[in-house]
Amino acid sequence: MANQSKTSPLQVALAWIFVLIPLLWGVSQTFIKALALFK
Amino acid sequence: MCIGQVYAFSVFNIPLSKLVGIKEPVPGDWALTEIVWIFNIAIIFLGLSAALFGKWVERNGPRKTMLVSALCFCSGFAVSALGINQHSLWLLYLGYGVLGGIGLGLGYISPVSTLLKWFPDRPGMATGMAIMGFGGGAMIGSPLAVGLMKHYQSATSLGIGETFLAMGAIYFVIMLFGVLTARVPAPDWKPAGWIPTAAGANKMIATANVDTDTAIKTPQFWLLWVILCVNVSAGIGILSQASPMIQEIFSDVRLGVGRGITPEVAAGFVGLLSLFNLLGRFFWSSLSDRTGRKPIFMIYLGLGAVLYLLIPTAGHLATTTLFVLLFCLILSMYGAGFATIPAYLRDMFGTLQVGAIHGRLLTAWSTAAILGPSIVTYVREYRIKTDVAAGIAENVAKANAYNTTMYVMAGLLLVGFVCNLLVKPVAAKYQVKETARPVAA
Numbered sequence: 001m002a003n004q005s006k007t008s009p010l011q012v013a014l015a016w017i018f019v020l021i022p023l024l025w026g027v028s029q030t031f032i033k034a035l036a037l038f039k
Numbered sequence: 040m041c042i043g044q045v046y047a048f049s050v051f052n053i054p055l056s057k058l059v060g061i062k063e064p065v066p067g068d069w070a071l072t073e074i075v076w077i078f079n080i081a082i083i084f085l086g087l088s089a090a091l092f093g094k095w096v097e098r099n100g101p102r103k104t105m106l107v108s109a110l111c112f113c114s115g116f117a118v119s120a121l122g123i124n125q126h127s128l129w130l131l132y133l134g135y136g137v138l139g140g141i142g143l144g145l146g147y148i149s150p151v152s153t154l155l156k157w158f159p160d161r162p163g164m165a166t167g168m169a170i171m172g173f174g175g176g177a178m179i180g181s182p183l184a185v186g187l188m189k190h191y192q193s194a195t196s197l198g199i200g201e202t203f204l205a206m207g208a209i210y211f212v213i214m215l216f217g218v219l220t221a222r223v224p225a226p227d228w229k230p231a232g233w234i235p236t237a238a239g240a241n242k243m244i245a246t247a248n249v250d251t252d253t254a255i256k257t258p259q260f261w262l263l264w265v266i267l268c269v270n271v272s273a274g275i276g277i278l279s280q281a282s283p284m285i286q287e288i289f290s291d292v293r294l295g296v297g298r299g300i301t302p303e304v305a306a307g308f309v310g311l312l313s314l315f316n317l318l319g320r321f322f323w324s325s326l327s328d329r330t331g332r333k334p335i336f337m338i339y340l341g342l343g344a345v346l347y348l349l350i351p352t353a354g355h356l357a358t359t360t361l362f363v364l365l366f367c368l369i370l371s372m373y374g375a376g377f378a379t380i381p382a383y384l385r386d387m388f389g390t391l392q393v394g395a396i397h398g399r400l401l402t403a404w405s406t407a408a409i410l411g412p413s414i415v416t417y418v419r420e421y422r423i424k425t426d427v428a429a430g431i432a433e434n435v436a437k438a439n440a441y442n443t444t445m446y447v448m449a450g451l452l453l454v455g456f457v458c459n460l461l462v463k464p465v466a467a468k469y470q471v472k473e474t475a476r477p478v479a480a
Binding site: 011015018019022023025026027029030031033034035036037038 | 040172175178179182213216220300303304306307308310311313314359360363
């Protein structure tokens with residue numbers, strides 16, 4: 001059966017941080033390397 | 040995002056080709072043509088496992104599926120590390136290719152059907168978000184792999200085996216977090232304030248479900264299969280050649296010494312394409328909730344074909360910025376095709392077994408993974424051979440060969456455009472009468 005309890009806002013915030021930190025690091029690395037294309 | 044690391048597997052290609060020689064390849068080292076099959080096998084098994092185990096995924100829910108996916112994907116790294124240790128390429132084919140590929144397939148489809156159930160009001164955004172994660176995996180996987188290899192390398196080893204083990208362990212911990220947090224909504228759940236569209240209000244959105252075995256007997260399934268196959272073939276064919284292509288079109292010979300694109304700058308180009316591949320998945324797929332799935336695919340395939348036809352002009356004008364922008368837009372729509380197709384399936388066949396139907400459709404991806412790069416390689420070699428035979432200098436012939444490739448890719452997208460025009464609502468005779476069954480969390 002599916003669990004119908006509500007997720008706490010803290011859990012939601014932690015889940016987003018868990019995803020966004022590595023993603024933003026990857027995006028920043030990509031931009032730094034891509035800048036050379038427009039020099 | 041973890042399993043999206045597969046898009047960054049090419050960072051291992053060169054190091055794997057000099058495991059024995061360390062500084063450069065020596066006799067006994069694996070050839071690049073053998074190494075690229077690790078990635079190819081992984082993509083083939085992604086499609087096969089998604090197709091074969093889709094119904095199992097629907098029966099067992101996302102948690103069990105994600106756990107099996109994590110076990111397969113991460114043990115694939117461990118078996119590959121053993122392959123490095125034993126210098127056995129077959130163990131890499133079995134580890135990263137077969138085991139890892141099964142992990143990819145299961146991990147790819149499970150969040151898609153789960154998010155579709157959580158966001159019945161915005162299915163395009165939901166699938167865009169799920170598949171954006173997969174597209175973004177390379178941006179993390181690539182620098183992570185490079186950093187780990189640098190950390191573990193020594194005078195006698197390139198550190199690839201240790202990197203595989205470390206990545207397997209890191210990804211396993213992160214994927215377990217997903218296993219523990221994933222949940223499916225109750226069968227009667229809907230977002231607050233959302234009123235489902237009345238039956239028949241939009242003929243392109245089904246109000247009844249079609250099961251997996253019946254779905255594959257409908258023309259709609261096969262039209263969408265061709266659409267996905269041609270869209271992926273065109274995109275993957277270009278992605279596989281992106282680095283040498285920009286270097287050969289904007290070479291020192293054509294632009295003047297010191298003005299051409301270097302391999303380092305080309306790597307930045309590939310990274311930028313990955314970023315737009317990721318952003319397109321979320322942006323275009325979310326937009327499809329407003330425009331409808333059929334019109335948005337008209338844009339991906341129609342505008343995509345026009346953009347491919349403009350590439351030779353950008354190359355001829357030697358305008359790097361225009362060239363890069365055109366490719367970024369093309370790759371954003373390539374990613375969008377992946378992200379929007381599950382929502383298109385949901386519109387056609389309902390949510391009951393959309394994960395399993397999506398799994399069957401992913402065989403189009405496996406086909407495209409072979410078709411796309413093969414077409415690009417064949418067309419390119421044929422054009423270079425005929426141009427050189429006609430007395431054209433080799434460097435000019437190489438740049439010209441890409442123009443022909445672009446025309447072929449535009450042709451592929453036009454085939455998809457016609458298929459999309461032919462998509463009509465699924466006939467009522469295919470729809471199941473039963474109500475939706477609850478799925479395990």
